[in-house]
Amino acid sequence: MSEKQGVLTGFKTFLMRGNVVELAVAVVVGAAFTKIVNTVVEGVINPVVGSIGPKDLEHYQFCLQSPCTFDDKTGAAVDGITIKWGSVLSASLTFLITAAVVYFLMIVPMNKLKERLDAKDAAEAAAAPVEKTELELLTEIRDALLAGRHDGDGPANAAVLAAQRKVSGNGDRPGPEGPSGASGQR
Template sequence: MSNKGVWAGFKEFLTRGNVVDLAVAVVIGAAFTNIVNSVVKGVINPLVGAIGTQDLDQYSSCLKSPCEVDPATGEVMTGIPIMWGTVLSATLSFLITAAVVYFLMVLPMAKYLARMADRRKAKEGVKETLEVTELEVLKEIRDELMAQRNNGQGRGPQY
């Protein structure tokens, strides 16, 4: 394959709608992640902090006692800490993100698509009704022509 063919294929790949849509989704997703992280740190963590600490990352257990952390650097000096608060914070961020995406994007889009499908079905129903009505009208015209022909004793329709 020549260089021109490779470049043409690459250009076609980049200009496909799916690639552009995916790039936009990634950028929007990254911006949305910042919003969700801000909500977790600014709203959820303080609410949890009303019960305990304001920083969920502070919740931990010690697998091998005693767990001692250097207050200056935050490094673990002894023991094996299990930082389950960090996992809880990430889980809350995921659940909030999933809920917002579902309720603000997926659910409205599903309702919109269902409405569009209902409209399409309704239009098809109207077309079917018209076709049946046209067929009935044509049958009536045929029957009337046959009746006229029989009254005229086979001479054909009289106008």
């Protein structure tokens, strides 16, 4: 049962990562824009290119190995080897248009929104008071106790504090005398 829960927890963590969610959004948005992009290529770009030559980019090709003969109805090569560079150009234009639409309509607005939210979070974090850790509080208590014990000593008090900090590793842990820094004698 524990292994199953561990696997499910790991799977949930994997799914909730930002990259996986962003990838899923990209796939959905790309699929949604495919029809629009294909329509723009077929309805706008192909006619513009067709004014120079054939109506469709798919028909642009050249013969690599002679003799090349083409079917008049379909435009397909009957004999010879052809390179269909029009298909490559059409696919490249489709890709560029899709990438531009996704970038300018999805990525740029999302990045601006994320920047605003991050700036707001940073402002809230800067306004929040910083809480001290237990270790810092204990160090302050120890220092106050030592200062109170040696009130009239002045330089001796500073020397005891410096020695205590050195022994305790800059206030990270109490020394061998305990948290108060005294050896038990008064």
